[in-house]
Amino acid sequence: MTDKLFKYLQGDKVIWIIAMILGLISILAVYSSISSLAHKFQGGNTFYFLMKHGLMLLSGFVIMYVVHKSPHRYIYRLSQLLVWVSAILLLYTLLFGNDINDAKRWITIPIINQSFQTSDLAKIVLIAYVARMLSQRSEILSDFKKGVLPVVGAILAICLLILPANFSTAFLLLTTCFMMMFMAGVKVSHLLALAGLGVVGFSLFLALGSVIPGLDKRVDTWKSRLASFMPEKAPEKVWDQTTMNFIVPEEAPKTELDLQRNYQVEMAKIAIHRGGLLPNGPGKGTSRNYMPHPYSDMIYAFIIEEYGSIIGGVGLLMLYIILLFRILKIAGQTEKKFSAYLAMGLGFLLVFQALANMAVAVNLIPVTGQPLPLVSMGGTSLWFTCLALGIILSISRETQLSSPTAKTAKIA
Numbered sequence: 001m002t003d004k005l006f007k008y009l010q011g012d013k014v015i016w017i018i019a020m021i022l023g024l025i026s027i028l029a030v031y032s033s034i035s036s037l038a039h040k041f042q043g044g045n046t047f048y049f050l051m052k053h054g055l056m057l058l059s060g061f062v063i064m065y066v067v068h069k070s071p072h073r074y075i076y077r078l079s080q081l082l083v084w085v086s087a088i089l090l091l092y093t094l095l096f097g098n099d100i101n102d103a104k105r106w107i108t109i110p111i112i113n114q115s116f117q118t119s120d121l122a123k124i125v126l127i128a129y130v131a132r133m134l135s136q137r138s139e140i141l142s143d144f145k146k147g148v149l150p151v152v153g154a155i156l157a158i159c160l161l162i163l164p165a166n167f168s169t170a171f172l173l174l175t176t177c178f179m180m181m182f183m184a185g186v187k188v189s190h191l192l193a194l195a196g197l198g199v200v201g202f203s204l205f206l207a208l209g210s211v212i213p214g215l216d217k218r219v220d221t222w223k224s225r226l227a228s229f230m231p232e233k234a235p236e237k238v239w240d241q242t243t244m245n246f247i248v249p250e251e252a253p254k255t256e257l258d259l260q261r262n263y264q265v266e267m268a269k270i271a272i273h274r275g276g277l278l279p280n281g282p283g284k285g286t287s288r289n290y291m292p293h294p295y296s297d298m299i300y301a302f303i304i305e306e307y308g309s310i311i312g313g314v315g316l317l318m319l320y321i322i323l324l325f326r327i328l329k330i331a332g333q334t335e336k337k338f339s340a341y342l343a344m345g346l347g348f349l350l351v352f353q354a355l356a357n358m359a360v361a362v363n364l365i366p367v368t369g370q371p372l373p374l375v376s377m378g379g380t381s382l383w384f385t386c387l388a389l390g391i392i393l394s395i396s397r398e399t400q401l402s403s404p405t406a407k408t409a410k411i412a
Contacts, residue, residue, distance in 0.1 A: 011068055011393035014326050018319050022374040023057055030377045032283050033294040033302050053377050060386035067390025076338055079128040086122040090161035093118045105165045119162045119169050120384040126158045130177050131341035134184040138337055141186050148190055168368035176349045180341055267291040268301035268361050275305040295377040300361040324351040330396045339395045346388040
């Protein structure tokens with residue numbers, strides 16, 4: 001049965017298996033966690049959301065299958081055009097996109113009426129374009145002006161268009177591109193200089209937002225997220241000239257968003273604590289009744305509550321770590337530099353996103369809103385995750401077909 005299945009599913013078998021396991025986990029976790037969402041929007045009809053998510057997941061696997069059968073060399077040329085298309089779409093989204101929580105990240109696809117986050121497309125396109133640029137300039141990457149700056153220019157252009165609406169995505173994408181540059185052989189001193197300039201520039205932007213309140217609502221959002229993440233300090237006493245005594249000044253009231261974020265993280269902690277080490281069983285999680293977004297942003301905490309810290313927590317983490325190792329192995333086996341950089345970039349992006357989602361759930365980093373790849377309930381983000389995996393599998397398939405053993409078997 002397995003041999004018949006993998007006769008049609010080519011490329012790295014382990015990646016296919018991990019994708020299927022994550023898809024199964026997604027179906028179980030989403031179905032178990034959507035009761036509050038169904039009660040709010042569909043009168044308790046959980047089957048509606050399960051079917052919608054199932055269809056998105058199924059169509060995502062179809063995309064993965066079609067892409068893995070297609071030669072990935074076409075991406076090399078398409079990336080030149082698509083990087084401009086992505087930039088235009090990102091700019092259009094910033095100007096005319098759907099405004100949700102003071103952030104314009106989505107546009108609506110006509111006819112099918114499906115929300116589409118343009119940064120999802122831009123991430124894959126930019127990684128493909130950077131892989132192309134690095135492969136072209138592999139001999140001159142030691143030259144900062146000729147080899148590095150043209151690559152950095154494209155990275156900054158796309159990341160700056162994503163930044164105003166989605167800081168976490170811009171940061172993850174920038175980190176991924178820097179990892180690609182490091183793996184391609186760009187000097188560490190050049191990367192450190194660029195990182196330093198980026199930190200200084202971003203700090204100046206934040207400082208300007210502090211001096212001119214309301215200059216950018218997203219600056220206030222980033223600050224509030226960071227403030228809610230940092231441990232609260234005891235208020236400092238000040239000398240009051242009127243009473244001639246030390247008093248504690250009144251603190252500014254927290255906004256509704258601040259309270260919601262604190263509540264979200266605290267409820268995730270409770271869910272993880274209730275999960276314990278061993279599984280409680282599917283459907284046994286109660287955090288779906290009080291934890292915000294247990295089917296998307298906080299699905300990792302919900303999975304731990306139902307499947308325990310060992311299987312649900314460490315087990316899920318290990319799946320992504322194994323996925324990254326398999327992708328790096330594929331990158332190491334291919335003879336083409338573009339293919340290697342493309343596989344590495346997409347692999348880093350997917351796993352960094354997964355680690356960010358998990359880190360938020362266990363309160364290691366501030367709230368980011370990043371979904372858990374192939375697990376969180378989502379729309380077009382699932383399609384682009386499957387697209388990325390399909391490209392990686394296409395590289396793996398072509399590498400296997402060009403290997404000496406495959407050629408010998410073909411001759412025989």
